Amino acid sequence: DGGITQSPKYLFRKEGQNVTLSCEQNLNHDAMYWYRQDPGQGLRLIYYSQIVNDFQKGDIAEGYSVSREKKESFPLTVTSAQKNPTAFYLCASADATTEQYFGPGTRLTVT
């Protein structure tokens, strides 16, 4: 069953704590992406990776970090430096044809 998985679906953290969101794909896609979605603001790109061991900052990378040690995995860490971390986080991957597919998302709430 091919696709993109994100876990957990809901995540709750206290302010000041770092938290890591998981994203795994078995589509054999080279490129992977992390977006943040807030009401009325559409999708904003946090980080993306076109190949293993390489990644680029998107429009809102401050307060976030990523790693790409395996082709299948692209975890996102929301650090305590992110001023407003509560949001819906979406992971995506894309193949050489540029068709981008999304995971189900993780809703992070920081209080």
Added chain:
Amino acid sequence: QKEVEQDPGPLSVPEGAIVSLNCTYSNSAFQYFMWYRQYSRKGPELLMYTYSSGNKEDGRFTAQVDKSSKYISLFIRDSQPSDSATYLCAMSFNTGNQFYFGTGTSLTVIP
């Protein structure tokens, strides 16, 4: 000016109506154009994918790209209540690159 502009709506139509959703863009270098459907609290689902100009049809959905006007459209024929969702347009320059999204149009189809 945003790279991609999309009217957020909301758009409300009776069941069976033809729906027209549109996006405009500013950068003529975009080559790949996509439409996504997103249900509440879910990840976006790829609906249509088009390379360069022209039309593409898939069942009740037709995607049009007019590169001379920098304008893309998604038409939904015989709209159904299950089509009620937010529709996002997206585009990119080349394979594996960054994707640029509209803010989404909220559609409600009334039975």
